Amino acid sequence: MKFTNGYWLMxxxxxxxxxxxxxxxxxxxxxxxxxxxxxxxxxxGDTLDGPLLTVQFSTPMADVIRVxxxxxxxxxxxxxxxxxxxxxxxxxxxxxNEQAATLxxxxxxxxxxxxxxxxxxxxxxxxxxxxxxxxxMGIIQxxxxxxxxxxxxxxxxxxxxGLGERFTPFVKNGQVVDIWNEDGGTSSELAYKNIPxxxxxxxxxxxxxxxxKVSFEVASEKVSRVQFSVAGHSxxxxxxxxxTPKEVLQKYTALTGRPALPPPWSFGLWLTTSFTTSYDxxxxxxxxxxxxxxxxxxxxxxxxxxWMKEYHWTDFQWDERVFPDPAAMLQRLKARGLRICxxxxxxxxxxxxxxxxxxxxxxxxxxxxxxxxxWDLWQAGMGLVDxxxxxxxxxxxxxxxxxxxxGVDCFKTDFGERVPTDVVYYxxxxxxxxxxxxxxxxxxxxxxxxxxxxxxxEAVLFARSATVGGQQFPVHWGGDCDSTFESxxxxxxxxxxxxxxxxxxxxxxxxxxxxxxxxxVYKRWIAFGLLSSHSRLHGSKSYRVPWQFDDEAVDVLxxxxxxxxxxxxxxxxxxxxxxxxxxxxMRPMLLEFPADPACDYLDRQYMLGESLLVAPVFxxxxxVSMYVPAGRWTNFFTSQVIDGxxxxxxxxxxxxxxxxxxPNSLLAVGSNSQRPDYDYADGLTLRLVxxxxxxxxxxxxxxxxxxxxxxxxxxxxxDTITVTPQGASKPWQLLLVGIEAAASIEGGAGxxxxxxxxxxxxxxxxxxxxxx
Numbered sequence: 097m098k099f100t101n102g103y104w105l106m107x108x109x110x111x112x113x114x115x116x117x118x119x120x121x122x123x124x125x126x127x128x129x130x131x132x133x134x135x136x137x138x139x140x141g142d143t144l145d146g147p148l149l150t151v152q153f154s155t156p157m158a159d160v161i162r163v164x165x166x167x168x169x170x171x172x173x174x175x176x177x178x179x180x181x182x183x184x185x186x187x188x189x190x191x192x193n194e195q196a197a198t199l200x201x202x203x204x205x206x207x208x209x210x211x212x213x214x215x216x217x218x219x220x221x222x223x224x225x226x227x228x229x230x231x232x233m234g235i236i237q238x239x240x241x242x243x244x245x246x247x248x249x250x251x252x253x254x255x256x257x258g259l260g261e262r263f264t265p266f267v268k269n270g271q272v273v274d275i276w277n278e279d280g281g282t283s284s285e286l287a288y289k290n291i292p293x294x295x296x297x298x299x300x301x302x303x304x305x306x307x308x309k310v311s312f313e314v315a316s317e318k319v320s321r322v323q324f325s326v327a328g329h330s331x332x333x334x335x336x337x338x339x340t341p342k343e344v345l346q347k348y349t350a351l352t353g354r355p356a357l358p359p360p361w362s363f364g365l366w367l368t369t370s371f372t373t374s375y376d377x378x379x380x381x382x383x384x385x386x387x388x389x390x391x392x393x394x395x396x397x398x399x400x401x402x403w404m405k406e407y408h409w410t411d412f413q414w415d416e417r418v419f420p421d422p423a424a425m426l427q428r429l430k431a432r433g434l435r436i437c438x439x440x441x442x443x444x445x446x447x448x449x450x451x452x453x454x455x456x457x458x459x460x461x462x463x464x465x466x467x468x469x470x471w472d473l474w475q476a477g478m479g480l481v482d483x484x485x486x487x488x489x490x491x492x493x494x495x496x497x498x499x500x501x502x503g504v505d506c507f508k509t510d511f512g513e514r515v516p517t518d519v520v521y522y523x524x525x526x527x528x529x530x531x532x533x534x535x536x537x538x539x540x541x542x543x544x545x546x547x548x549x550x551x552x553x554e555a556v557l558f559a560r561s562a563t564v565g566g567q568q569f570p571v572h573w574g575g576d577c578d579s580t581f582e583s584x585x586x587x588x589x590x591x592x593x594x595x596x597x598x599x600x601x602x603x604x605x606x607x608x609x610x611x612x613x614x615x616x617v618y619k620r621w622i623a624f625g626l627l628s629s630h631s632r633l634h635g636s637k638s639y640r641v642p643w644q645f646d647d648e649a650v651d652v653l654x655x656x657x658x659x660x661x662x663x664x665x666x667x668x669x670x671x672x673x674x675x676x677x678x679x680x681x682m683r684p685m686l687l688e689f690p691a692d693p694a695c696d697y698l699d700r701q702y703m704l705g706e707s708l709l710v711a712p713v714f715x716x717x718x719x720v721s722m723y724v725p726a727g728r729w730t731n732f733f734t735s736q737v738i739d740g741x742x743x744x745x746x747x748x749x750x751x752x753x754x755x756x757x758x759p760n761s762l763l764a765v766g767s768n769s770q771r772p773d774y775d776y777a778d779g780l781t782l783r784l785v786x787x788x789x790x791x792x793x794x795x796x797x798x799x800x801x802x803x804x805x806x807x808x809x810x811x812x813x814x815d816t817i818t819v820t821p822q823g824a825s826k827p828w829q830l831l832l833v834g835i836e837a838a839a840s841i842e843g844g845a846g847x848x849x850x851x852x853x854x855x856x857x858x859x860x861x862x863x864x865x866x867x868x
Contacts, residue, residue, distance in 0.1 A: 097311035097325050098272075099236050099245070100318075113235040115149045115214045121197045126188045128153040128199045130208050134235070147235055151208075151216075157183035158202035159337045159347055161218065162305075165244055167235050168329040174526040176307055176533045178564045180351050204300075204337035218300070220337045225300050226250070236325070245325035246333060247318055254298045255696050256314050256322060257684070260291035260562075261574065261594035261602075263586040266684070266699035268294065268314045275310040277513040277532050277561055281610075282577040282586050288513055289562040289572065290532060291597040293348060294322070297686060297696055299339035301348055305332040307533040307563060308526070327528075341596070341687050342679050348598050349678025353568040355600035356543070357675035357802045358630075360668055361435055362506070362556040362571065364395025364772035365657045366632035370639050371400050371609075376418035377425050383641055384432065390643070390650050393657045393770045397429060398437040398508060398558070398632070409475050410440055411448040412495040426503035433771075436504050437558065440496070441511040442538045446470065446477025450495070454481065459488035461519040469519045480515065483537035484530075485522035493545045500549045507546070512538050512561035535561035543569035553801050558603070558632070567678075570601040571630045579608030579635075581714045584621055588712065589699050591628070592684045600674030602682060603630035612638040615645040616716035619652045619750040624712035626656035627704055627755070629671070629681040652750050658769035665764035665776035665797055670705030672802045681705060689725045694741065698723055701754075707761040708732070711754035718748040727759035728786045735833050735851045737786070757833075759786040762793035762810045777806045780828040782819070787812035815839075815868045821861060830855040830864060839867045 101107045115132030122129040130151040137143060150166045189200045198207045209215040217227040226248045236243040250256070256268040263282045264271055273285075280286025292310040295301035304310045306326050313323040324333070336351070338344040349355070367383060369375045380397065387394045405415045414422040426436055444451045444460065454460045460479040461469045468479045482488050496507065512535035517527040525533075539559050546555035559572045566572070574590050577583040591602040606625035607618040612635070622642075625631045633640035642649035660667070670681050679687070683703040685695035701711040701722050709729065711722035724740035731738070732755040738744055746754060757763055767779030777797045787793060792811045799805040806823040810830075819830055832838075832853040838846055842865040844857040857864045 097243070098313060098317045099234070099238070099243075099325075107238070109238050111237045113147050114231045115151070115233050117212050117214055118197070118208050118210050121192060121208065121210070123190050123192050123197060125190060126154065128190060128197055128206075128208065130197070132214065132233075136212055149233065149235065151233070153199045153206050153208075155186055155188050155199070155201035156180060156334070157347070157351060158186040159204045160334055160351065161199065161201055161204055161206050162332065162334045163206070163246075164330065164332040165233055165246065166330045167242075167244065171329050174529060175523070176525055176529055178305060178307060178352065180305070181353065182351070202337070203339075204335065206335075218335050218337075220299055220339055225298055225337070226335070232321070241327055242329060243325050243327055244329065244331035245323055246331060247321040247323045248302065250296070250315055250320050250322060251298055253693075254296050256294050256296050257686075258291065258294040258301070258593060258596040259312065260287050260597050261289040261572070261590040262287050263590045266589050266592060267697055270316055271314050272316050273312040273314060275304075275312070275532065277515070277535065277563070279511070279513045282575055282583055282590060287590075288560050288575045289566070289594060289597075289599075291562070291564055292324070293564065293597055295341060295344045295596060297341070297690065299337065299344070301336040301338075301344040303334045303336065303348065303352070303564070305334060307529040308531070309528065341690050342677070345596070345598060345678045345680075345687075349567065352598060353565045354678050355567045355570050355675050356555065357553060357671060358556045358570050358601060359554050360664065360773035360800050361395055363630060363664060363667060363671070364661065365393060365626070366396040366398055366437070366630070366634075367394055368398040368632065368634040368640070369400050369402070370635040370637070372402070372637050373635070373639055375402070377420075380425075380429075383639075384429065384434070386641060386643060388432075390654070392642070392650065392654050393661060394434065395772060396435045396437055396505075398439070398634070400439045400508075400634075403438055407445055407447040407476055409445050409448065410443065411445075411450050412440070412499060413449075423502050430503055435506065437506045437508055438499060438504050439508045439510055440542070441509070442481050442483070442534075443475055443478045443511065444481065445475035446479075451477075451479060454479065454488070454491070457487065457491070458522070459485060459491055461516070461521065463518060464520055469516055473514070474511075482522050483534065483541060484525050488522070489541050493541060496542065496545055497549060500546075505550070506556045506558070507542055508558040509539050509542050510560050532563045536563050536566055539566060539569045562599070567599040570599070571603055572599055573602070573630070573632065574604040576609045576636075577605060579611040579613035579617055581617060581620070583608055584617065584624065584712070585700060585714050588624070588702070591682055592699055592702060595680030595682055596684060596687070598678055600678060600680045601629045601671070602680070603628055603632055605634040606632060607635060607640050609634065609636050611636070613645075614716070615649060616750075618642070618645050619649050620713050620716075622649070622652050623656050623753045624710075626660045627710045627753075629667075631660065648750060655751055661769050661772050662766050664768075664772050664774070665766045665780060666705065666707070666795075668776065669764065669796055669798045672798050673705075675802065685723070685725070692725050692741065694723055695725065707758045707763055709754070709756040709758065713748055713753050718750075719745070720748060720754060721745050722754050724756065729756040729759060730785045730833055731755070732757055737834065757783070757785040760788040760791050760793050761785045762795040762808060764795045764797055773800065775826070777824065777828070778826040780826075781831055782808055782810070782828060783831045783833050784810050784817065784819070785833045787817060789813065817866045817868070818863070820863045824860050826860060828857070828860060830857070832866065835868065841866050
């Protein structure tokens with residue numbers, strides 16, 4: 097939301113007041129309160145006829161400073177608010193002298209200048225990282241009401257990232273972003289997952305602590321500032337210091353919630369009925385049998401909307417016309433080793449039997465006059481479940497519990513964005529705040545039920561909408577994309593932005609959702625999809641089984657599904673890191689290489705965990721350009737070495753894409769190419785790639801519950817490589833990629849392979865020493 101007309105003027109009808117000086121400062125042992133008049137005070141008369149802005153500084157945890165601006169304090173508090181996991185007791189110091197007052201929390205401090213010029217600086221490790229200067233904080237009135245804004249400075253070359261799953265350019269500088277969940281697909285400025293949090297490449301992040309609409313002007317209204325504004329008389333935000341981007345995310349997710357660890361089976365291949373396609377039990381069976389006949393591993397089958405009757409969504413009742421005995425059908429599918437997912441949403445169509453029941457019991461949102469809120473967009477006469485009503489939550493969860501008892505394993509929690517504001521909530525929640533927050537209550541309810549019924553570590557969703565804290569309920573997918581290379585690229589941009597907004601796990605519709613993809617798009621998207629944290633084949637009006645495209649598509653799907661299963665010891669280890677630290681599985685390049693300025697703008701490649709660089713191919717012909725950071729990188733498939741830093745152009749067929757292993761990696765590759773859930777430590781191959789002298793390479797092998805079952809450490813010292821296991825009791829082997837022979841092997845035996853020297857230890861718990 098813009099308030100100015102260029103640098104000097106305000107827009108017509110806008111009245112603005114800005115703090116002019118820190119007139120008075122109250123200091124306590126753990127806070128600062130600054131009273132800032134909006135004009136200089138030269139004598140007593142200047143204290144009359146003008147606002148006095150109150151600015152409070154405090155700390156909820158180390159390296160985080162909370163700022164609250166208040167104009168009028170007499171407003172009734174409104175709910176909901178984001179749930180923040182504060183860590184009281186963090187070391188804090190407050191100092192004050194004639195020049196400034198300072199509050200320090202860990203390595204971050206805020207300094208408020210005294211005197212006749214308003215200036216607030218945030219200082220990380222002794223350096224100013226951002227600040228709010230003259231006309232930064234503002235009290236605004238216009239024809240739309242009363243607003244508060246803040247403007248934080250941007251330095252030369254400073255880029256802004258995050259703000260949720262945004263499909264617009266990856267670097268947000270120059271963009272206007274409204275934090276307001278909407279169903280807008282992947283090809284617009286609208287977003288399903290709006291997060292009022294951004295981070296920059298200068299070592300900090302900012303969370304605007306408001307569930308309602310927050311309007312960001314990112315180097316747009318003022319090109320050297322990020323402005324954010326909210327309606328009302330107060331504004332609260334938190335500055336989070338890293339100084340690395342990973343550390344910013346670690347602290348942000350410590351404050352707002354870490355992602356839960358999804359079950360290992362969820363990382364396998366998901367196949368769906370698609371959306372409006374015609375299907376029944378015979379169709380489903382033919383898909384699953386077709387996968388088996390072609391030796392295509394499949395792990396989860398998803399039933400989309402029409403598992404229920406048309407006009408009845410949501411009533412949680414199988415359509416008996418096409419699924420006459422759903423319980424028996426589910427048992428047959430589960431006997432094949434499949435997990436089952438079904439589609440749900442929080443809306444109740446008027447024809448659903450649940451509508452009358454929900455209306456009678458007061459479980460649906462109402463208008464101020466008491467009528468149930470209804471419209472015809474999506475489902476005819478639909479209403480919305482009021483998740484602020486505990487009884488409504490028990491009612492809704494009870495319906496889902498029946499499906500779980502029937503054999504369903506997880507739910508696709510679709511929608512949650514189209515939430516009206518002319519409604520009344522059971523608990524009195526503010527409709528403006530609930531618009532974005534509704535999805536949090538919806539997904540939390542379903543996730544908590546899965547955790548209760550299926551057990552800790554077995555809960556997983558396929559969710560479309562989210563707000564702050566929604567990362568605790570994975571997985572999230574990118575929504576409705578077109579079946580084009582352009583939409584494939586915009587989906588990746590959205591996923592990378594979401595990862596920089598605290599979300600650890602992300603997926604997308606392989607092949608695109610709208611339309612039928614050309615075979616080339618489908619095959620290229622398969623490689624991208626199977627090298628994402630979660631992988632699902634899904635479409636709108638057409639099926640996504642590979643034989644619908646061509647024979648090669650079957651081979652491509654088999655190849656990359658098997659590859660992902662074999663990579664699971666590594667991938668699930670990266671998932672554990674995401675759950676423990678908030679570092680996403682799919683990482684923008686700048687997250688791993690923050691000191692390399694070339695990585696600041698890269699949005700067509702990513703790191704899959706800490707060791708694998710993935711550059712999807714966005715062309716039918718296979719041309720691809722990628723940036724390779726410093727070091728000797730190794731092609732996973734061919735063992736070809738690429739020296740960075742620099743740009744590389746390659747040509748790839750459909751069975752390949754750039755998949756590079758980072759120097760000094762000990763990459764864990766599993767023995768099972770058919771399933772994602774197996775004993776990762778049994779039959780493991782450790783690929784040691786370009787070891788750097790004196791620097792240990794470590795592979796921690798996870799168990800299904802996320803605990804570490806074995807750890808391997810490899811280190812090269814001159815011409816000797818030593819691999820030391822800890823907790824290893826099952827067979828493993830070592831592949832020295834690119835090394836053809838050894839002078840001697842202590843504790844094992846070796847043989848040459850196409851990719852390098854394969855060493856089998858004589859004793860699995862002891863380890864090996866190789867002299868080159």
